[in-house]
Every structure is written in C-alpha cells, then in structure tokens.
Amino acid sequence: ASGCVPTAAASVVSYWANQKYPQWRGDDKTIKDLVLRLRSKLKMTPFPDLDGFTPNRMALAGAYPSELLKVLKAETVAYNVPIQMGLGRFTFPLFKKEIDSSRPALLSCMVRVAHKPQLSWPHEVAGVGYCEIDGVKLVGVMDNFFPTNHKEAIRWIRQDAFRSILILRPRKE
Numbered sequence: 001a002s003g004c005v006p007t008a009a010a011s012v013v014s015y016w017a018n019q020k021y022p023q024w025r026g027d028d029k030t031i032k033d034l035v036l037r038l039r040s041k042l043k044m045t046p047f048p049d050l051d052g053f054t055p056n057r058m059a060l061a062g063a064y065p066s067e068l069l070k071v072l073k074a075e076t077v078a079y080n081v082p083i084q085m086g087l088g089r090f091t092f093p094l095f096k097k098e099i100d101s102s103r104p105a106l107l108s109c110m111v112r113v114a115h116k117p118q119l120s121w122p123h124e125v126a127g128v129g130y131c132e133i134d135g136v137k138l139v140g141v142m143d144n145f146f147p148t149n150h151k152e153a154i155r156w157i158r159q160d161a162f163r164s165i166l167i168l169r170p171r172k173e
Helices: 004-019 031-041 065-078 092-100
Strands: 045-047 060-062 083-089 105-113 116-133 136-142 155-158 162-170
Touching (some): 004 031, 004 065, 004 116, 031 065, 060 116, 065 083, 065 105, 065 162, 092 105, 092 162, 116 155
Antiparallel strands (some): 045 060, 083 162, 105 116, 105 162, 136 155
16 A cells, blocks of 8 residues: 555665665664655655556555655655665666666556556556566566565566666765
8 A cells, every 4th residue: 555656665775775875774674664654755646446456446646756756865865875866768778787787776667567467557666677588678677566475576577668767876886
C-alpha cells in the first residue's frame, strides 16, 4: 500500500546507505520504515483501482519523478549525504554507464503488470542491471509489484518501456 515511487526510492537509498552513507538510513530500522518516511514527504496522488490491478481493488498511489527528485534532494541535505542528482529522459547508454559505475538508478516506465499481463500502468522501479540478447536491450529492475517470494529476483524489461531516469552520484565522481 506504499506506492511504487517511495518503494523504488527506498531500494536505491538503502543501497547508498549500505555502501557509503549509513547516515541516510536515519532512525529507520527496516526498509518498510524507510519507505514510509519517503512516502510521507512525497505528494502522493491516489488512483481508484477500477481495472483490478490489486486483488481487493485497493486504491493505487503515485507520484511524479520530478517530485521524487525534490524529496531526495531534501533528504541528502537533511542527512548530510554528498550525492548529486539529475532527472532526464531515459537512454540505454546513460543507464549502462550508471550500472557499470555501480550506481543503481530510479526509472519510470510503462509496463504490463507482471501478474496480470492484460493490464499496464506507469511504474517506478529501481534499475540494477542490463543485458542484450539477440539485439534486444533489456533493463533489470527491482520491482515492488513483481510477484515472487525471492527479494533478490530481477525483472527484465525491454528498454523501450522506459521514459525517465533519475541518477544519483556521489559528488566526488
């Protein structure tokens, strides 16, 4: 019930908190706590589930990437995290550069719902890998709405589904 935007953001913030900037975790003990902290700062818009995206037709919630950028920038100031950020149009070469530099990115896409492929929606995910198979460029993502019991499972999505990329880089780089 948290929304894909704060969940994807929490995945990337957790990465940076585990790698270089533990202060970014703040007082949050769990990833769920971090998701809720980020969600509380985002301007979330509820959307009624008229099409059956969720089993109980619970209202969906979303936020724009530009709103996420503002919240994450404020977070880096509040938690003294020396990271710079940028939001732009997704390109595979830019994403590849980020992943090759061990920097996950936040990606906005239009995808089919994994467990209900007859439905598609705008979605925010944490981009963590890439590959090319028979000329098809694929982006590997951590997807909070991917039905699996394995938290390390990666969902592979064709690169043409992606619209924007929010990159986070340590200021020194």
